[in-house]
Amino acid sequence: MTGGPDEGGAEVISDADRAPRWGGLRRPWVWGAGGVLLASALWAGGLRAWAVAHDGPPDLHGYALGDSPCAGDTLAPLTTALHAADTAAVSPAAARLGPALDQIRCTLSVGAPGGPDSTDRYEIFVTIDLHKRTDPRPEFEDQARVDATDLTPVESVRRVTGLGDEAVAQTLSRQSEELKVLHGGAVFTVTLTGYSTEYLSDDTLAALHGGPRHLSSDVGRFESALVDAMRNVMKAQQKPRS
Structure with missing residues (x-):
């Protein structure tokens, strides 16, 4: 045998x-x-x-890269939960179309009222990878407990139901929460990172290379809004099947 x-x-x-x-x-x-x-x-x-x-390439379930996932109201569930006072794209969305993999990346900066002498700032980082030749499931499961920024173990990971084939919410730290979804050959990631920047003089800010960044509160409380925003991200990139 x-x-x-x-x-x-x-x-x-x-x-x-x-x-x-x-x-x-x-x-x-x-x-x-x-x-x-x-x-x-x-x-x-x-x-x-x-x-x-x-056999054959993974099912993309009609996903095809379109507009930036950071544009319009796609991330509205999350920016509303953050009580955003201002939002701005950090830079234009970066996209790449390849024979085996289509990718898009974008970051949205969000400002929200903080304490009397501070303002809360958040960054929402969105990535989409469409695997057109090979099944990404083994890599998805292998990286489910790893912080991709520094390859260290995450603090906690939880399964999320009702999103794609498989979804996990990861607490990278009190400062950062991440949601990853696998749906056929498509992998979606939305990461929320929060900071609190105190009002300091320009000289102090320059000496600190942009100013101190301290977590104002635990961003884990925004997990529900993160899930709703992910639904919008996935829907916006899915084209109706003929």
Whole structure:
């Protein structure tokens, strides 16, 4: 049973090949060989069925890169939950179309009222990877507990139902929460990072290379809004099937 369907069949030995040793009784090893052959045939059939089911490129479920996922009201569930006072794209969305992989990246900066001497700032980072040739599931599951920014283990990970084939919410730190979704050949990631920047003099800010960034509160409380925003991101990139 170590071989696949391409290997030659096992040698079959009948009673006519050698003299019987137990009189008229059929030797038990013949029945054993028959059972092995039957099991091998069933295994080979199952292998072929698995190959047919997994043959070809992964299903993209109608996803095709379109407008920036950071544009318009796509992330409105999250910016509303953050009580955003201002929003701005950090830079134009970066997109790449390749023979095996289509990708898009964008970041939205959000300002919200903070304490009396501070303002809360958040960054929403969105990535979409459309795998057109190979199934991304093994890599998705392998990286489900890893912070991609520094390759360290995440603080916690939770399964999320109702999104794609598989979805996980990851707490990278009190400062950062991430939601990852696998749907066929498509992988979506939305990461929320929060900061609180105190009002300081220009000289102090320059000395601190942009100013101190401290977490104002636990961003994990925005997980529900993160899920709703993810639904919008996925829907915006899905084209109706003909």
